[in-house]
Amino acid sequence: MTHFSYKGRNAQGETVEGALDAESAGACADELYREGVTPVEINAVSFGSKKNWLGFFVREKVSQVDLMLFSRQMHTLLKAGVPILRALSGLQESMHNKAFAAAIASVRGNLDSGRELSVSLSRQPQIFSPFYVNMVRVGETTGMLDEVFLRLYRYLEFEHRAREQIRSALRYPAFVIAALLVALVVVNLFVIPVFAKVYSGFHVGLPAITRLLIAFSDFWVKFWPLMLAGGMACVYAFRFYVGTSRGRYQWDKFKLGLPVVGEIIRKATLARFARSFSLASQSGVPIVLGFSVVAQVVENAYVSERIEGMRSGVERGESILRTAINAGIFNPVVLQMIAVGEETGQVDDLMHEVAEMYEHEVEYEVANLGAKIEPLLIVGLGILVLILALGVYLPLWDLGHAALHPKG
Numbered sequence: 001m002t003h004f005s006y007k008g009r010n011a012q013g014e015t016v017e018g019a020l021d022a023e024s025a026g027a028c029a030d031e032l033y034r035e036g037v038t039p040v041e042i043n044a045v046s047f048g049s050k051k052n053w054l055g056f057f058v059r060e061k062v063s064q065v066d067l068m069l070f071s072r073q074m075h076t077l078l079k080a081g082v083p084i085l086r087a088l089s090g091l092q093e094s095m096h097n098k099a100f101a102a103a104i105a106s107v108r109g110n111l112d113s114g115r116e117l118s119v120s121l122s123r124q125p126q127i128f129s130p131f132y133v134n135m136v137r138v139g140e141t142t143g144m145l146d147e148v149f150l151r152l153y154r155y156l157e158f159e160h161r162a163r164e165q166i167r168s169a170l171r172y173p174a175f176v177i178a179a180l181l182v183a184l185v186v187v188n189l190f191v192i193p194v195f196a197k198v199y200s201g202f203h204v205g206l207p208a209i210t211r212l213l214i215a216f217s218d219f220w221v222k223f224w225p226l227m228l229a230g231g232m233a234c235v236y237a238f239r240f241y242v243g244t245s246r247g248r249y250q251w252d253k254f255k256l257g258l259p260v261v262g263e264i265i266r267k268a269t270l271a272r273f274a275r276s277f278s279l280a281s282q283s284g285v286p287i288v289l290g291f292s293v294v295a296q297v298v299e300n301a302y303v304s305e306r307i308e309g310m311r312s313g314v315e316r317g318e319s320i321l322r323t324a325i326n327a328g329i330f331n332p333v334v335l336q337m338i339a340v341g342e343e344t345g346q347v348d349d350l351m352h353e354v355a356e357m358y359e360h361e362v363e364y365e366v367a368n369l370g371a372k373i374e375p376l377l378i379v380g381l382g383i384l385v386l387i388l389a390l391g392v393y394l395p396l397w398d399l400g401h402a403a404l405h406p407k408g
Helices: 025-034 064-079 084-094 098-112 117-122 130-142 145-200 208-243 245-256 261-282 287-295 301-315 320-327 332-344 347-367 369-404
Strands: 002-009 015-022 038-044
Touching (some): 002 098, 064 084, 145 208, 245 261, 347 369
16 A cells, blocks of 8 residues: 545635545546545655655654544644634644645545544554544434533543553563673573583582573574564464454453452553443443443453453443453442442533542552562562572682692
């Protein structure tokens, strides 16, 4: 697929600009005709020019922060009474991210062709998720588009904050583990072989732990290319397996059971579910459709399947409480809040409370994550240092005797 920029005129004779991905310029023109746009100029976007040669290797991506700012600005402009096309035009001109600017141009082109905003956004799936598109569709239906954009901004802000907190908490443990792995490679490839040569010259019996370290080091020295290739193959096989539907399901289920971080992942996922469901319900999305939409944005295949099961149960006439119990992913406190929400007819408000509860718990768990992981790292590092120290220095007790009384 090639990226094309185009200029043309819509059915009203107005000039429109945008970008499309197509196999050829002719295919791009056919697509424009189907959209009701008469092309005037079509150009392939080249990454081989002097200006954009780096773009072939580094494609600019649309970050979550970009989407947050877009949502906030759309809320402000629409609330001020600015028409959608004019609002998008202004945002496109002021957008620093070229990929996002091209996407907005494409959205404008679709709007000029008579399509709704939600349909136009759905044609950019790499930027706008199904949840985002469905929320915009609800805003169009209810006439609350500006309010929906504000709610989307707050939702994306929570998502961004939660991810940054988790990354910040995992940064120190990841650095320590990486440094430990580097140290293991250096010790086995360079340090232990030197000691092994020294020991071999004294013709003394070595302790079992020292012989084990030397054998392990010899294995590393002889087969490190195969180990490196095997490690890369394992990473590739893992990524391929996780890329399959079954592999993604199994991995997402496994993550929830990991020590220390598994509980944080589970709570963060359920907070995302509760926040999304509350937002959809408050915006007027039917419960069954809300479950279907939210299941696509929890970013966990296992939890998504549980939510789809809740949707099927509601379709069969079961209560939300009963389906939540059968899902097996909520604790008793949350189940009681769902029961109260159903009794009072305020499920959306109670789900909002559930989201806030999980968010506070995630923040607390993340804040204490370093304190939980640090003892495990210290114990692991201590065991490694002890093994190395015993293996390297225990023979020195015998080496002194061998130096004073050499054989022969």
